[in-house]
Amino acid sequence: MGLRALREAIVSYLGPARGVRGTADQVMIVSGSQQALDICTRALLKPASQLWMEEPGYRFARQVFLLNNCRIVPVPVDGNGLDVAAGMDRCRTAQAVLVTPSHQYPLGFTMSASRRLELLDWAERSRAWILEDDYDSEYRYENMPISSLQGLDPNGRVIYLGTFSKVLFPSLRLGYIVIPHELVPRFQAVRVAMDISPPTFPQAVLADFIGEDHFSRHIRRMRSLYCERRDALLHHLSPLFGSRLKITGQQAGMHLCVFLNRIDDLEVARRAASSKLWLVPLSSSYAGKGIRQGFILGYGSTSVEQMAGAVRKLQVAIDA
Amino acid sequence: MGLRALREAIVSYLGPARGVRGTADQVMIVSGSQQALDICTRALLKPASQLWMEEPGYRFARQVFLLNNCRIVPVPVDGNGLDVAAGMDRCRTAQAVLVTPSHQYPLGFTMSASRRLELLDWAERSRAWILEDDYDSEYRYENMPISSLQGLDPNGRVIYLGTFSKVLFPSLRLGYIVIPHELVPRFQAVRVAMDISPPTFPQAVLADFIGEDHFSRHIRRMRSLYCERRDALLHHLSPLFGSRLKITGQQAGMHLCVFLNRIDDLEVARRAASSKLWLVPLSSSYAGKGIRQGFILGYGSTSVEQMAGAVRKLQVAIDA
Numbered sequence: 001m002g003l004r005a006l007r008e009a010i011v012s013y014l015g016p017a018r019g020v021r022g023t024a025d026q027v028m029i030v031s032g033s034q035q036a037l038d039i040c041t042r043a044l045l046k047p048a049s050q051l052w053m054e055e056p057g058y059r060f061a062r063q064v065f066l067l068n069n070c071r072i073v074p075v076p077v078d079g080n081g082l083d084v085a086a087g088m089d090r091c092r093t094a095q096a097v098l099v100t101p102s103h104q105y106p107l108g109f110t111m112s113a114s115r116r117l118e119l120l121d122w123a124e125r126s127r128a129w130i131l132e133d134d135y136d137s138e139y140r141y142e143n144m145p146i147s148s149l150q151g152l153d154p155n156g157r158v159i160y161l162g163t164f165s166k167v168l169f170p171s172l173r174l175g176y177i178v179i180p181h182e183l184v185p186r187f188q189a190v191r192v193a194m195d196i197s198p199p200t201f202p203q204a205v206l207a208d209f210i211g212e213d214h215f216s217r218h219i220r221r222m223r224s225l226y227c228e229r230r231d232a233l234l235h236h237l238s239p240l241f242g243s244r245l246k247i248t249g250q251q252a253g254m255h256l257c258v259f260l261n262r263i264d265d266l267e268v269a270r271r272a273a274s275s276k277l278w279l280v281p282l283s284s285s286y287a288g289k290g291i292r293q294g295f296i297l298g299y300g301s302t303s304v305e306q307m308a309g310a311v312r313k314l315q316v317a318i319d320a
Numbered sequence: 321m322g323l324r325a326l327r328e329a330i331v332s333y334l335g336p337a338r339g340v341r342g343t344a345d346q347v348m349i350v351s352g353s354q355q356a357l358d359i360c361t362r363a364l365l366k367p368a369s370q371l372w373m374e375e376p377g378y379r380f381a382r383q384v385f386l387l388n389n390c391r392i393v394p395v396p397v398d399g400n401g402l403d404v405a406a407g408m409d410r411c412r413t414a415q416a417v418l419v420t421p422s423h424q425y426p427l428g429f430t431m432s433a434s435r436r437l438e439l440l441d442w443a444e445r446s447r448a449w450i451l452e453d454d455y456d457s458e459y460r461y462e463n464m465p466i467s468s469l470q471g472l473d474p475n476g477r478v479i480y481l482g483t484f485s486k487v488l489f490p491s492l493r494l495g496y497i498v499i500p501h502e503l504v505p506r507f508q509a510v511r512v513a514m515d516i517s518p519p520t521f522p523q524a525v526l527a528d529f530i531g532e533d534h535f536s537r538h539i540r541r542m543r544s545l546y547c548e549r550r551d552a553l554l555h556h557l558s559p560l561f562g563s564r565l566k567i568t569g570q571q572a573g574m575h576l577c578v579f580l581n582r583i584d585d586l587e588v589a590r591r592a593a594s595s596k597l598w599l600v601p602l603s604s605s606y607a608g609k610g611i612r613q614g615f616i617l618g619y620g621s622t623s624v625e626q627m628a629g630a631v632r633k634l635q636v637a638i639d640a
Binding site: 031063193199 | 509510
């Protein structure tokens with residue numbers, strides 16, 4: 001399951017910060033959300049299981065579900081998050097759903113309270129599993145963070161996934177799963193067969209980093225830094241694109257989403273890469289039809305000073 | 321695939337030390353043999369594929385093959401290693417085989433040259449894959465190390481697995497796969513879907529550790545230390561058990577295997593654990609019938625001074 005000290009530090013953090021319920025016995029340390037999804041799929045789903053995914057959604061998650069021979073049912077997302085009614089229309093008997101309720105990836109919407117209750121209700125009636133990926137809830141700029149879906153669930157249908165890839169850095173390869181109590185042995189059996197256990201040393205360092213309060217200081221410091229970077233990005237984007245531009249998801253996280261009509265986002269991303277601007281095309285986040293064009297703009301590692309130049313490169317790549 | 325510097329350091333080590341052929345482009349860093357087997361299985365084998373395993377063999381490998389819904393065909397081992405003819409009798413059309421040719425786990429035999437050629441020939445004719453787990457070849461006490469099977473293979477049928485769990489320590493969680501050139505894209509696709517990439521920091525430390533020559537010094541120092549521990553274990557074992565005891569695999573590695581008639585090795589291991597002596601029962605390494613009783617005695621972390629006391633605990637547990 002991972003180093004006890006780290007699992008305890010995670011539980012102490014998640015309760016107050018995210019409203020997640022559970023004990024250290026339910027926390028499994030993993031190498032990130034990707035491995036978490038792999039373990040969940042192997043522990044909970046048979047091959048050919050049907051699974052709802054947000055549309056648009058996290059493109060790497062599709063890969064791990066396809067590796068496990070699951071059948072993906074794309075379910076549309078609107079300003080209130082996953083459209084649960086649409087999911088039931090398309091496939092009421094799905095065995096699981098992957099959702100990002102705090103900050104939908106990539107559009108950035110927060111799932112509304114009524115949708116949360118609807119989703120929990122569907123999961124309980126269908127005996128389906130909810131995989132809640134809470135990948136970047138630490139950084140929220142205007143309103144108070146909304147609690148996790150896991151904390152609302154009285155029935156043990158939610159598996160909560162967290163990662164240190166966003167709040168610290170991706171190459172650390174540390175994340176965690178909070179597992180409903182009765183599922184712990186199934187998850188353990190899969191984990192030990194896959195790769196025995198996570199490396200001890202980075203877990204011990206991280207446990208101390210959290211326990212000695214560096215982690216909460218880091219979050220406070222980075223929240224204000226990322227907020228400045230987001231403001232700089234918005235400041236430079238609006239005059240250039242004006243009314244052509246629709247932006248979503250700027251309230252939290254380290255990316256926002258821009259919609260652009262009449263462009264080929266894959267082609268623009270290729271052009272931008274030649275000037276060393278790395279864009280994630282929005283169209284790559286769609287599994288079905290009704291693809292929209294635009295970009296997922298990550299601003300986490302671009303300083304305020306670099307922002308104007310980066311936006312200019314974006315404009316050049318679009319206009320070319 | 322992992323950090324380039326570490327992959328290059330591994331290639332420079334493996335060529336002279338193990339006769340392994342290949343470039344850094346063929347080396348994938350993994351978290352250990354267990355994850356290596358998982359990636360190999362997912363990249364190469366369909367569900368319900370049949371696979372030869374040494375009997376007795378590595379019990380954790382069974383778990384990862386069963387997780388991937390493979391069908392295991394136990395193939396007996398004798399003093400020359402895997403009995404290839406027996407494997408062909410049992411299942412000529414198996415799609416893969418897992419072998420430990422340098423130091424068979426758990427019996428400790430080295431696979432003979434003629435058996436190696438027989439196995440390579442079968443694999444080439446059957447289009448089967450050979451997974452060569454070379455888990456502890458660094459520590460060999462009497463004769464010169466025999467080269468890897470991979471180095472003998474002209475046809476790209478061998479996937480070579482190495483680990484730092486034995487030569488350094490298990491909680492480091494670092495190992496590697498040397499992949500036949502044309503299979504690299506299939507392995508990459510599986511790896512990225514499973515867990516994106518290995519953590520960067522420990523790879524960078526290990527690359528320096530090898531590059532600055534600490535690794536080869538460590539191997540020399542530990543080889544003489546483990547040799548002393550092995551000698552101490554043999555010295556204390558023989559007077560106590562005399563002719564009742566058959567020992568195999570003492571020429572290399574950090575364990576040897578003792579066969580004992582008329583005991584229940586699971587029960588003895590339970591008794592020994594109550595006096596804090598940790599025994600691996602030999603019977604747990606068998607998947608089929610014809611189970612033999614005894615113990616896999618790991619001496620790597622027992623000092624020469626502690627050895628007499630440990631052997632005494634073993635005798636007490638057996639006599640009880």
